[in-house]
Amino acid sequence: MRDMMSLTERPEVISLAGGLPDTSTFPPELYAKLMSKVAAEQTAKALQYGPTEGLAAVMDCIVEVMACEQTAVDPDEVMVTTGGQQVIDLVCKALIDPGDVIVAEAPTYPGAVPTFGAYQAEVLQIEMDSDGMPIDELEASLDRLAAQGRKPKLIYTIPNFQNPGGVTMSLPRRRRLVEVAREREILVLEDNPYGMLRYEGDPLPTLYSLDAQLAGRGGASDFVIYLGTFSKILSPGVRVGWAVAPPPVLEKLNLGKQGADLCSSPVTQLFVAAYFHSYDWRSYLERLRGLYHARRDAMLAALQQHFGSSAQWTRPQGGMFIWATLPDYIDTTDLLARALETEDVAFVPGRSAYVDGRGASSMRLNFAGVAEADIAEAVRRIGRVVSEQVGLFGTLTGAETGAAEPQEDRPEADAQPEAMADVLELPKRQREGRQRRSR
Amino acid sequence: MRDMMSLTERPEVISLAGGLPDTSTFPPELYAKLMSKVAAEQTAKALQYGPTEGLAAVMDCIVEVMACEQTAVDPDEVMVTTGGQQVIDLVCKALIDPGDVIVAEAPTYPGAVPTFGAYQAEVLQIEMDSDGMPIDELEASLDRLAAQGRKPKLIYTIPNFQNPGGVTMSLPRRRRLVEVAREREILVLEDNPYGMLRYEGDPLPTLYSLDAQLAGRGGASDFVIYLGTFSKILSPGVRVGWAVAPPPVLEKLNLGKQGADLCSSPVTQLFVAAYFHSYDWRSYLERLRGLYHARRDAMLAALQQHFGSSAQWTRPQGGMFIWATLPDYIDTTDLLARALETEDVAFVPGRSAYVDGRGASSMRLNFAGVAEADIAEAVRRIGRVVSEQVGLFGTLTGAETGAAEPQEDRPEADAQPEAMADVLELPKRQREGRQRRSR
Structure with missing residues (x-):
């Protein structure tokens, strides 16, 4: 996590790694006014x-x-x-x-x-x-x-x-x-x-x-x-x-x-x-909710567009994070190194969410702290390194990976919902979510 | 320490207990200005x-x-x-x-x-x-x-x-x-x-x-x-x-x-x-040094005036604290309870500075966070409960305690410097300090 934090300081990196909310929406004049009130x-x-x-x-x-x-x-x-x-x-x-x-x-x-x-x-x-x-x-x-x-x-x-x-x-x-x-x-x-x-x-x-x-x-x-x-x-x-x-x-x-x-x-x-x-803290919260809601939707749309059918992800009703799981031959720690090196994009590798080395094919994506345009771009970049890995695996093994081709033309990436659900061990929500989207 | 902190919130108590510096000297307008700068x-x-x-x-x-x-x-x-x-x-x-x-x-x-x-x-x-x-x-x-x-x-x-x-x-x-x-x-x-x-x-x-x-x-x-x-x-x-x-x-x-x-x-x-x-932080520090120096001197003078010859204390060249040690039949934890109850004054009992119950007759006095007039008053109040305990001990045991009488008339409370030094186990500074004062 510390290395993640220091990487986010490289200006060219779009980071979906941190647990950061968006503080740029807080009005500087309100900050100054509140501090002056405390001072007085x-x-x-x-x-x-x-x-x-x-x-x-x-x-x-x-x-x-x-x-x-x-x-x-x-x-x-x-x-x-x-x-x-x-x-x-x-x-x-x-x-x-x-x-x-x-x-x-x-x-x-x-x-x-x-x-x-x-x-x-x-x-x-x-x-x-x-x-x-x-x-x-x-x-x-x-x-x-x-x-x-x-x-x-x-x-x-x-x-x-x-x-x-x-x-x-x-x-x-x-x-x-x-x-x-x-x-x-x-x-x-x-x-x-x-x-x-x-x-x-x-x-x-x-x-x-x-x-x-x-x-x-x-x-x-x-x-x-x-x-x-x-x-x-x-x-x-x-x-x-x-x-x-x-x-x-x-x-x-x-x-x-x-x-x-x-x-x-x-x-x-x-x-x-x-x-x-x-100040009415609820009104600021309402503003944050609107902002993050739109960003969540932007990330879900970007994932749909740029991640292969071999990937699965959760559809949170709130909060800041989406959890995406790739085919189990992809190690997201290695993927992160590649993503930073070639695409200037960061996420949290899934292994850090387990004490025992599990989660190696998953990643945590923060949608709250990044503007919608950057979310789309970041997911596009991650999608590229994922596709690269999926394609490489297919070339090496001759397996049919179903993810190297672009997803835009396919109506829904639901080729194997049951199997994917089993991989994710998040069956019900996942299936409901995907069914909802396909309606 | 927590109980100490909560007691300091009783407005009638003069507390020499906390490790508090004096923050009342920091200009509110500077606070507001600096925060506005951060905001901008x-x-x-x-x-x-x-x-x-x-x-x-x-x-x-x-x-x-x-x-x-x-x-x-x-x-x-x-x-x-x-x-x-x-x-x-x-x-x-x-x-x-x-x-x-x-x-x-x-x-x-x-x-x-x-x-x-x-x-x-x-x-x-x-x-x-x-x-x-x-x-x-x-x-x-x-x-x-x-x-x-x-x-x-x-x-x-x-x-x-x-x-x-x-x-x-x-x-x-x-x-x-x-x-x-x-x-x-x-x-x-x-x-x-x-x-x-x-x-x-x-x-x-x-x-x-x-x-x-x-x-x-x-x-x-x-x-x-x-x-x-x-x-x-x-x-x-x-x-x-x-x-x-x-x-x-x-x-x-x-x-x-x-x-x-x-x-x-x-x-x-x-x-x-x-x-x-x-802002020139050194000039504010210089101001604090002047303030605390005067307060240290005020506390040393007050101790000289109000603590019996049976007490000893250190003479710090800086910092915020004086360590005073009373005759070993006085337990400063009990004394604190009495001091709070009858005199609305607080200090840190010495035992909290040891892991093994030693320090029972000592106390830590903070001179930095309290105005000079309050220092004099607080030490006078503590001196009163000390005298009361010393007198009580004398009455009970018939011992000559040498501390129940007021100290103002005596040129120097140095009746038994060697013995006191042994009690304190702070012999050299103590003796030097007292000799300096008596010149």
């Missing part, structure tokens, strides 16, 4: 240390965002963090001893993989389908662990528009997941950076709110730690995220945060508070 | 993710500050962090496995103690005297460990105006420390937040620069990891610190930072860069 009212407070748990003014913003997620939270159960990433780190620091098991989705957030590794967790990844993590598979895995006398310390999930998979956990699975967590007394880390970035379909309740219903104690959850962030609805540069957690967990997170960075920046916390106070 | 020139960059290692514009500021510390550094060996605290955390994350030994000073920075604990390090504390950590004691400890087949992963030191001890490591000891580190191949973490806050005496070279001289490779050190921060020369609220480290260590710190918080805030990094670019 509380310069000394902004420049001073703040409380480890965060400033009260930001707590109010967090409660407001959570309410928009249909989730009631008590500010006493909230802790401000240095971005959402810090929640993952602090949760591991609080809970994980070397050798402890964390259950995650497959694929999972590439940025979580090294964090889990740093705490020497054993990560068990459950392959998703189009409804997210199959809870029966989860239960079977938990049973197998239990037979060995083991129990995970944590189930890590990104239920909405998963990073990198692009799929969303269905309501029945959400309900069942919190039941399983309660039955087996296992903590769930619900990573929800993109929940407010839905472009179609109805919002689904958070795991936190579902568990709180079952807990019945005034809206607070027993087993779900919620990770939220302002990164995707305002700015990642402010480095302000949050955790909502049961009090005993929150206490440990707070101790960990003291040791990690004492407090998150009051400069940026007060900026966030000023923004919420003097 | 680079809003989108400020609000976006930045590279994990930090923005190039801040590297330049860091190189400039390090040059003022007479230390040449290559930007390639620098990493921006979320405050200096994160350096301690990342160094532990990179180097420490459970049971590994860290050597630290006694007392040591209270904020490092829980971090070391979180990584399950075994902390060996070397009692300081007025010249800082005695290196012969360090070597003896290393020999004892070596006899057990063990070697520390890290020697942690705050050479300048130590937190909380207030003492400064002498030049011969600095030279010897880096020799020992090289001879035995042990990494040193040089924590130097206060180096630029010297109120008297000549600056001493950093351990980093001394090791770089011995390494002879163009200014870079082999065994010293340097921790710097803008917290005390500009603002802790920006949460921008840095590490300078040998490349193999830096690479590990960078990986750790990716997992911890991805990057430090570009909003505040660009603020720092704008500040250095358009």
Whole structure:
């Protein structure tokens, strides 16, 4: 990921690699106005240390965002963090001893993989389908662990528009997941950076709110730690995220945060508070949603046009990422090197979303941070190196690859939906999506 | 420390507890101007993710500050962090496995103690005297460990105006420390937040620069990891610190930072860069030095006036903290509870600066963050609870305590300097300091 980030700085590269939202839409005059407001009212407070748990003014913003997620939270159960990433780190620091098991989705957030590794967790990844993590598979895995006398310390999930998979956990699975967590007394880390970035379909309740219903104690959850962030609805540069957690967990997170960075920046916390106070954050979010929706559609169209019939991809209802899978003879890590060298284009190779080397033929594509024209161009470029590889494979093996020819003339790249679905292990959504498109 | 922080929010409390500099001296109009400059020139960059290692514009500021510390550094060996605290955390994350030994000073920075604990390090504390950590004691400890087949992963030191001890490591000891580190191949973490806050005496070279001289490779050190921060020369609220480290260590710190918080805030990094670019940071620092120098003197005078002859304290040449030690029958944790309850005044109990319960009769007093009048009042209040305890002890035991009577009339509280020095284990500086004052 670090090499990815540094590559994005080469100006000629179009990068679909980063987890970057588009911050160019934020008005500079609003930035200046909000900072001047902070300066006029509380310069000394902004420049001073703040409380480890965060400033009260930001707590109010967090409660407001959570309410928009249909989730009631008590500010006493909230802790401000240095971005959402810090929640993952602090949760591991609080809970994980070397050798402890964390259950995650497959694929999972590439940025979580090294964090889990740093705490020497054993990560068990459950392959998703189009409804997210199959809870029966989860239960079977938990049973197998239990037979060995083991129990995970944590189930890590990104239920909405998963990073990198692009799929969303269905309501029945959400309900069942919190039941399983309660039955087996296992903590769930619900990573929800993109929940407010839905472009179609109805919002689904958070795991936190579902568990709180079952807990019945005034809206607070027993087993779900919620990770939220302002990164995707305002700015990642402010480095302000949050955790909502049961009090005993929150206490440990707070101790960990003291040791990690004492407090998150009051400069940026007060900026966030000023923004919420003097600007309609929902209208900016609406603008982002419109922008990203169009970009998602642009990427889906470009994939349809430029990727061969041998490729498959998810069709996310929101968020920032599409997960594309190529024939299994293509290694996307090698492909990235080639794509950067010959086409000045970048993506995240799929292997970084697994702990065990799987995902080698997949890639994560970010559609949110890049203009529509650049999306089309970037996908065209990636399509060229893919076609080159597919053609090369065909030449070498004599196999019929079905992807070296241009796709524009074919009505739908649905030659082998069943087989492709099996490769992807994302059958239902994929098929539905493709059927929808072919109507 | 967290409870301390929350107590400081009670408006009636005068707190000498926090590690807070004074940010009220920073002009709000300058804050507004700098932020407007960032807004005009680079809003989108400020609000976006930045590279994990930090923005190039801040590297330049860091190189400039390090040059003022007479230390040449290559930007390639620098990493921006979320405050200096994160350096301690990342160094532990990179180097420490459970049971590994860290050597630290006694007392040591209270904020490092829980971090070391979180990584399950075994902390060996070397009692300081007025010249800082005695290196012969360090070597003896290393020999004892070596006899057990063990070697520390890290020697942690705050050479300048130590937190909380207030003492400064002498030049011969600095030279010897880096020799020992090289001879035995042990990494040193040089924590130097206060180096630029010297109120008297000549600056001493950093351990980093001394090791770089011995390494002879163009200014870079082999065994010293340097921790710097803008917290005390500009603002802790920006949460921008840095590490300078040998490349193999830096690479590990960078990986750790990716997992911890991805990057430090570009909003505040660009603020720092704008500040250095358009304002003479040395003149603001000069102003802080004048302010803190006067406050240090005010605290020394107040201690002389209000603390009994049974108390001893250090006389720092810079920094922010005085370390005071009371008779050993007084427990400063209990004293703090009493001080808060009856006198609305706070300090850091000494025990938090040790891993093993030592320091129970000492306290850390911050003179930098509080106005002179409040310093005098706070020390007067603490003196009252101390006198109360001393008097109580005298009543209960019939002992002659020599501290319940007011001190104003006595020319110098030097009744038992040798004995007190033994209690403090800070003999030389203490005696010199007191002799200087009595001239």
